[in-house]
Amino acid sequence: MNAKEILDQEFLTIRSRLLDIAASLDRIQRAEGDATADSRMANVSEAIEIVGSQQLHRAERVQLLFSREYDQAWKTQYELDSRA
Amino acid sequence: MYYIDPHIHMVSRTTNDYATLARMGCVAMSEPAFWAGYDRGSADGFRDYFRQLTEVEPARAAQYGVRHFCWLCINAKEAENVQLSRDVLKLIPEFLDCPNVLGIGEIGLNKNTRNEAIIFQEHVELAVEHHQPVLIHTPHLEDKHQGTRMILDMLADHANLSAERVLVDHVEEHTVKPVLDAGFWAGLTLYPVTKCTPARAVDIIEMMGTDRLCVNSAGDWGPSKPTAVPDLIMEMRRRGHRESVIRKVVFANPREFFQQSKNFDLADPASR
Numbered sequence: 183m184n185a186k187e188i189l190d191q192e193f194l195t196i197r198s199r200l201l202d203i204a205a206s207l208d209r210i211q212r213a214e215g216d217a218t219a220d221s222r223m224a225n226v227s228e229a230i231e232i233v234g235s236q237q238l239h240r241a242e243r244v245q246l247l248f249s250r251e252y253d254q255a256w257k258t259q260y261e262l263d264s265r266a
Numbered sequence: 267m268y269y270i271d272p273h274i275h276m277v278s279r280t281t282n283d284y285a286t287l288a289r290m291g292c293v294a295m296s297e298p299a300f301w302a303g304y305d306r307g308s309a310d311g312f313r314d315y316f317r318q319l320t321e322v323e324p325a326r327a328a329q330y331g332v333r334h335f336c337w338l339c340i341n342a343k344e345a346e347n348v349q350l351s352r353d354v355l356k357l358i359p360e361f362l363d364c365p366n367v368l369g370i371g372e373i374g375l376n377k378n379t380r381n382e383a384i385i386f387q388e389h390v391e392l393a394v395e396h397h398q399p400v401l402i403h404t405p406h407l408e409d410k411h412q413g414t415r416m417i418l419d420m421l422a423d424h425a426n427l428s429a430e431r432v433l434v435d436h437v438e439e440h441t442v443k444p445v446l447d448a449g450f451w452a453g454l455t456l457y458p459v460t461k462c463t464p465a466r467a468v469d470i471i472e473m474m475g476t477d478r479l480c481v482n483s484a485g486d487w488g489p490s491k492p493t494a495v496p497d498l499i500m501e502m503r504r505r506g507h508r509e510s511v512i513r514k515v516v517f518a519n520p521r522e523f524f525q526q527s528k529n530f531d532l533a534d535p536a537s538r
């Protein structure tokens with residue numbers, strides 16, 4: 183399938199998922215209280231920026247955005263020896 | 267199309283599910299030992315569970331002409347209890363000669379803690395000592411990337427463990443490449459809530475190629491779909507992938523990985 187054919191197939195799904203996200207964010211904003219300071223909201227905004235960017239590997243970049251940081255020195259922090 | 271589900275928890279599924287899977291083309295499955303939804307109180311609880319995996323489930327599957335294989339360990343969640351884990355590790359060897367046991371699994375990390383890492387390493391040592399393949403669970407959501415990298419660091423400590431005898435499961439877009447690059451097998455889990463959809467799994471297969479990649483449902487007692495592998499077959503067909511390519515992913519690959527276990531013998535149904 184070429185790009186145009188895939189778009190034909192995916193367009194309505196993309197449209198419906200974007201509407202789901204828009205409506206969920208509206209629902210949060212309409213509700214009592216305020217969630218804007220919650221770090222997850224900042225992550226959501228950043229993820230939407232990644233989705234809207236023109237660079238490939240959007241899914242991988244969104245995954246990494248929602249991931250805890252990996253520290254190569256974790257074994258030292260846990261006081262674990264490398265085994266032989 | 268006939269297929270193998272390399273990761274499914276049949277102890278949590280009904281007999282009707284066995285019948286449905288058989289009708290959909292499932293010819294064999296492997297069931298890694300995992301968390302029961304509650305912490306077991308003693309090593310004896312695990313001995314009973316291992317009997318269920320090695321005696322009860324293969325008999326239930328056989329009623330529908332499906333081969334049932336399994337993997338043994340204490341899962342990452344209960345591995346937080348180091349003493350209990352060591353008691354369970356001690357009783358595993360007595361089950362390794364059961365005819366449906368493929369190896370040690372699904373070991374791994376859950377919240378990426380120190381205790382989980384200690385017990386992970388002890389499981390790998392047990393596998394090396396008994397020359398068993400290993401099936402590895404990687405954590406979910408925000409813990410997955412960190413946990414997968416920690417697991418790869420630990421596996422690198424074992425020079426006498428061959429990478430081709432290890433499958434790292436539940437990989438996603440951000441973890442599949444380091445796993446395959448290190449020479450391990452990788453498993454894509456199709457799961458409705460926390461993991462990968464059939465469409466995303468096929469995207470990953472298209473980007474990474476079909477070598478050393480397997481696909482599973484990880485059907486269990488939570489929201490999950492035991493027939494998720496046929497969903498992936500449909501998605502690959504919809505995109506125009508050749509039948510031989512689909513068969514490699516859903517049958518030949520898991521078979522090739524499992525054939526490294528001395529207890530695995532499954533003829534290709536096409537040769538019957």
Ligand SMILES: [Zn+2]
Pocket residue numbers: 273275298300372403484
């Ligand atoms: Zn599992």
